[in-house]
Amino acid sequence: MNTPTLLTVDRLVLGATAVATQVVSGVSLTLRRGERIGIVGESGSGKSMLMRAVIGLLPAGISKLGGSVRFEDRDMGDLQPEDLRKLRGKGIGLIFQEPMTSLNPALTIGRQLEEGLALHTAMDANERQAAILAMLRRVGIADPDAAVRAFPHEFSGGMRQRIMIASVMLLEPALLIADEPTTALDAVVQREVLELLHALVEEKGTAMVLISHDMAMVAQYTDRVLVMQKGVCVEEGATSELLRAPRHEYTRKLLSALPRRAPARAVAPSAPLASVRNMKLAYGSGSSAKAVLHGIDLDIHPGEIVALVGGSGSGKTTLGRIIAGLLQPNEGTLTFRGQAVNRKSGGYADYRANCQMVFQDPYSSLDPRMRVREIVAAPLRHEKSMRSAERRQRVDEVLSEVGLGPQFADRFPHQLSGGQRQRVAIARALARRPDLVIADEAVSALDMTVKAQILKLLSQLQEQQGFACLFISHDLGVVEQIADRVVVMHRGVIEEQGSRDEIFDRPTSSYTKKLLSAVPMLTPADGGGIDLVWRAA
Amino acid sequence: MKTLSANAMVGGLFVGAFVIAACIGSVWTPYDPMALDMKARLAGPSIQHLLGADEFGRDVLSRLMLGASASGIVSLATVAIATILGTALGSISGYLGGWTDRVLVAVTNALLAFPGILLALGLLAIFGANKYGIVLALGIAYTPSVARIVRGTVLSLREREFIDASRVSGDSEMYTLLRHILPNCLAPLTVLSTSMFGWTLLSESALSFLGLGVPPPAPTWGNMLAAARPYLAQAAWLAIFPGLCISIVLLGINLLGDALRDRLDPKMRGMQ
Numbered sequence: 001m002n003t004p005t006l007l008t009v010d011r012l013v014l015g016a017t018a019v020a021t022q023v024v025s026g027v028s029l030t031l032r033r034g035e036r037i038g039i040v041g042e043s044g045s046g047k048s049m050l051m052r053a054v055i056g057l058l059p060a061g062i063s064k065l066g067g068s069v070r071f072e073d074r075d076m077g078d079l080q081p082e083d084l085r086k087l088r089g090k091g092i093g094l095i096f097q098e099p100m101t102s103l104n105p106a107l108t109i110g111r112q113l114e115e116g117l118a119l120h121t122a123m124d125a126n127e128r129q130a131a132i133l134a135m136l137r138r139v140g141i142a143d144p145d146a147a148v149r150a151f152p153h154e155f156s157g158g159m160r161q162r163i164m165i166a167s168v169m170l171l172e173p174a175l176l177i178a179d180e181p182t183t184a185l186d187a188v189v190q191r192e193v194l195e196l197l198h199a200l201v202e203e204k205g206t207a208m209v210l211i212s213h214d215m216a217m218v219a220q221y222t223d224r225v226l227v228m229q230k231g232v233c234v235e236e237g238a239t240s241e242l243l244r245a246p247r248h249e250y251t252r253k254l255l256s257a258l259p260r261r262a263p264a265r266a267v268a269p270s271a272p273l274a275s276v277r278n279m280k281l282a283y284g285s286g287s288s289a290k291a292v293l294h295g296i297d298l299d300i301h302p303g304e305i306v307a308l309v310g311g312s313g314s315g316k317t318t319l320g321r322i323i324a325g326l327l328q329p330n331e332g333t334l335t336f337r338g339q340a341v342n343r344k345s346g347g348y349a350d351y352r353a354n355c356q357m358v359f360q361d362p363y364s365s366l367d368p369r370m371r372v373r374e375i376v377a378a379p380l381r382h383e384k385s386m387r388s389a390e391r392r393q394r395v396d397e398v399l400s401e402v403g404l405g406p407q408f409a410d411r412f413p414h415q416l417s418g419g420q421r422q423r424v425a426i427a428r429a430l431a432r433r434p435d436l437v438i439a440d441e442a443v444s445a446l447d448m449t450v451k452a453q454i455l456k457l458l459s460q461l462q463e464q465q466g467f468a469c470l471f472i473s474h475d476l477g478v479v480e481q482i483a484d485r486v487v488v489m490h491r492g493v494i495e496e497q498g499s500r501d502e503i504f505d506r507p508t509s510s511y512t513k514k515l516l517s518a519v520p521m522l523t524p525a526d527g528g529g530i531d532l533v534w535r536a537a
Numbered sequence: 538m539k540t541l542s543a544n545a546m547v548g549g550l551f552v553g554a555f556v557i558a559a560c561i562g563s564v565w566t567p568y569d570p571m572a573l574d575m576k577a578r579l580a581g582p583s584i585q586h587l588l589g590a591d592e593f594g595r596d597v598l599s600r601l602m603l604g605a606s607a608s609g610i611v612s613l614a615t616v617a618i619a620t621i622l623g624t625a626l627g628s629i630s631g632y633l634g635g636w637t638d639r640v641l642v643a644v645t646n647a648l649l650a651f652p653g654i655l656l657a658l659g660l661l662a663i664f665g666a667n668k669y670g671i672v673l674a675l676g677i678a679y680t681p682s683v684a685r686i687v688r689g690t691v692l693s694l695r696e697r698e699f700i701d702a703s704r705v706s707g708d709s710e711m712y713t714l715l716r717h718i719l720p721n722c723l724a725p726l727t728v729l730s731t732s733m734f735g736w737t738l739l740s741e742s743a744l745s746f747l748g749l750g751v752p753p754p755a756p757t758w759g760n761m762l763a764a765a766r767p768y769l770a771q772a773a774w775l776a777i778f779p780g781l782c783i784s785i786v787l788l789g790i791n792l793l794g795d796a797l798r799d800r801l802d803p804k805m806r807g808m809q
Contacts, residue, residue, distance in 0.1 A: 324701075324705050325705065326704060326705065349707065352705075352706070356706070357705045359698040359701065360698070361698055364699065365697075365702055366702075367699045367703075367717050369720045369721055378703065378706055382706070382707045425702070428702065428706070432706075
């Protein structure tokens with residue numbers, strides 16, 4: 001209690017005056033020096049706006065309608081733009097979600113890192129150079145001398161986010177705001193970047209506000225959590241207590257949306273529905289060819305959910321697209337019910353009807369010019385024997401199955417929420433009653449509670465209709481909940497495969513162990529909440 | 538109840554006036570637009586000749602009305618040719634990719650390297666300086682810009698997941714192109730064709746001004762403007778009125794194009 005207060009937000013109200021809506025309604029928080037707090041909420045909860053108000057970077061149309069923000073005993077409302085500029089960077093650092101766009105593609109890394117130092121410190125050029133090199137080494141860039149001369153596009157997403165962290169931490173701000181800093185990265189890289197961020201913040205005694213939709217992530221790296229819903233802070237408390245004994249209903253809902261293992265199901269042994277043998281694919285040709293798949297063998301049995309997991313670049317999506325018929329492999333065979341699948345063969349139409357796909361991004365997987373009814377009916381065009389009344393009936397039927405109901409049939413995709421769109425995409429995939437559904441990161445783009453609903457829907461529908469599902473995901477938490485069998489891919493080869501319980505409880509490959517270390521195990525706690533346990537890498 | 542935007546209203550008003558003038562002009566004009574009347578030579582605007590008379594005493598208002606229909610039809614035909622050719626080339630190029638794309642892009646770029654008016658001049662030399670020649674020449678000259686825009690739109694649409702979804706459900710490439718890709722090109726195409734209508738109106742005037750347009754005595758706004766040049770000092774209205782007509786119609790068309798784009802965007806449709 002004796003550490004001085006760094007930031008006080010008092011009954012802050014933010015809103016759009018033009019349409020009289022509030023995005024943040026009366027949120028208060030205090031942050032002491034060196035303290036780390038998390039702000040958790042789903043999209044539209046106002047969590048990002050709250051922090052943007054702190055740093056004075058509200059988007060056009062949104063303004064402060066009431067309350068105050070004090071930073072280091074100064075009211076931010078009184079600051080002139082000049083003072084505010086001095087404060088940003090030096091006083092408050094900000095790390096954004098998208099490392100692809102938050103670095104300037106036209107400047108070298110060195111120039112970008114130097115900018116802040118030149119503006120905010122009295123260092124001369126040599127000191128700046130030394131500080132930059134030391135910081136780049138600290139954030140785990142292998143060759144800092146080469147890195148300062150390189151451009152952002154030469155680095156992967158994870159590396160870019162490390163560079164972003166370096167650029168912010170160079171100035172040793174008193175407060176660091178990290179807004180979904182790792183959401184765009186895959187699970188393993190996410191863990192590494194967060195560990196780095198955490199270590200640096202500890203080292204420099206920086207106060208941190210971690211904004212995220214990911215409860216488990218916030219839980220691990222913060223002392224205190226604010227839960228926000230629709231612009232209001234519904235619950236605040238010490239992280240471990242809040243997790244174990246949530247008081248507010250919404251917090252409970254968020255916690256129950258965290259994926260957890262469902263009981264193992266017995267899948268009756270039978271001949272594989274689809275088999276992939278020695279599948280090879282390289283992008284490009286000749287000497288510039290980049291091999292993505294190095295001879296994959298995979299069986300999918302009727303009625304089972306097979307999860308294909310791995311980091312980005314593991315080839316899991318490529319394999320899924322080959323099975324869906326969207327890509328032609330260089331080598332290898334795909335058989336379906338014992339018959340080779342070949343675009344030119346007569347059986348291809350039958351395969352097409354029986355293998356459908358649900359895509360990742362519900363905002364891009366639906367044609368914006370078509371109504372829901374047309375979208376869901378589109379695959380039925382190939383059911384030649386179906387009369388139009390039957391088609392209509394089928395559309396209504398699948399829309400009800402996915403929990404939307406026929407009243408949504410006449411809407412356009414932009415009139416639906418993300419979750420509703422993904423339901424439409426599932427309805428489209430199920431319209432022809434396929435035997436195999438490929439779900440490529442089908443829940444990755446969704447909000448926590450929506451994700452939980454869609455997962456539940458998928459497993460319910462699978463239970464009812466008995467289709468086999470190839471569930472491609474980088475999110476092991478989700479996989480643990482839904483999969484019967486898990487196949488781990490790494491750099492175009494299958495590292496390990498087995499039943500879900502085998503993979504999660506007794507992984508043998510070191511890559512699998514590393515993947516698993518990025519997701520917590522959930523156990524119910526006495527207070528109605530949960531305990532998080534992290535597996536060793 | 539939907540309210541029209543200011544753009545749509547002003548644009549609609551200007552373009553509407555143009556269309557009405559052109560329609561009336563093709564069946565009736567206050568005077569015979571071709572009739573010479575040496576007594577009224579270079580007469581200023583008056584009750585008899587509302588917008589004055591030209592160097593042969595022909596009524597300017599009548600000639601503008603007839604010219605509106607001539608210019609309108611030429612521009613419309615040109616836009617139709619450029620849009621159809623450009624969309625076909627652009628979508629094939631963008632959707633098929635590979636060698637087809639490379640060849641088409643090379644040709645498009647080569648054509649785009651010439652200013653449109655220069656290309657049209659060259660083509661006019663082949664087709665001959667008459668109404669049909671102008672339509673063909675300008676139509677071909679504007680095809681590359683349409684092709685390029687359509688290709689770009691198709692390229693970005695091709696990566697969207699609903700295109701994959703269409704393939705997964707078993708649709709042929711042609712069906713996917715026609716059902717999912719082209720309708721989504723409609724918004725940029727509409728804006729482009731409306732503004733292209735303005736450009737062709739202007740180019741047709743420019744070509745007529747250079748003496749390569751619709752040959753006199755048939756009036757178009759362009760050749761009227763050209764004919765007015767020697768008399769600028771004595772009878773400025775001869776240049777002012779055709780020039781004003783061209784400017785107003787161009788403005789109207791651009792405003793209407795913007796309003797149309799907003800309307801065609803499905804995100805604007807069905808909003809409650």
